[in-house]
Amino acid sequence: MPIAEDGSYSEENLEMTKAISAWKLFNKNVVSEVNELKNHIDKTLDMRFAADLPVLLFTTKEDQVSEDGKNLETFFKTRLTDSPSSRVVVLGGHHNLHWTRYKEMSKEVNEFIKSSAAE
Structure with missing residues (x-):
């Protein structure tokens, strides 16, 4: 959830953000990506622009x-x-x-x- 001063977001917006976050964050693809995070980091350690x-x-x-x-x-x-x-x-x-x-x-x-x- 957004960390912000009170009143920055409406209650409706906060509820929508909760729903979208729950829907987007807790699916098998996201879990798979999190499980691969160390491997992804290791692959990019020596990469440069x-x-x-x-x-x-x-x-x-x-x-x-x-x-x-x-x-x-x-x-x-x-x-x-x-x-x-x-x-x-x-x-x-x-x-x-x-x-x-x-x-x-x-x-x-x-x-x-x-x-x-x-x-």
């Missing part, structure tokens, strides 16, 4: 830091390319940033497209 491909990544502000001082932001920065447009945008919120921070994300995407086109 093309060096000149602009990359825009969004992540949540992460207070948890690993023993070696890394967090989600530092991890995503390792995935960036040499393109001057590439960047990681950190926003406050939960996993579903697109539900609550869509205005900021839209602005960032528009700026990213403009800067990438200028390269």
Whole structure:
């Protein structure tokens, strides 16, 4: 369910989200994908974007830091390319940033497209 301030979503919208989530999240295909998650991660560990491909990544502000001082932001920065447009945008919120921070994300995407086109 969306984590948001009270009043952000109507009761009708919250009920619809519950129904859609239950319908979409708990089926055999999703369970199969979750069971394969480690294998999928292992396959992509050494993959990289093309060096000149602009990359825009969004992540949540992460207070948890690993023993070696890394967090989600530092991890995503390792995935960036040499393109001057590439960047990681950190926003406050939960996993579903697109539900609550869509205005900021839209602005960032528009700026990213403009800067990438200028390269």
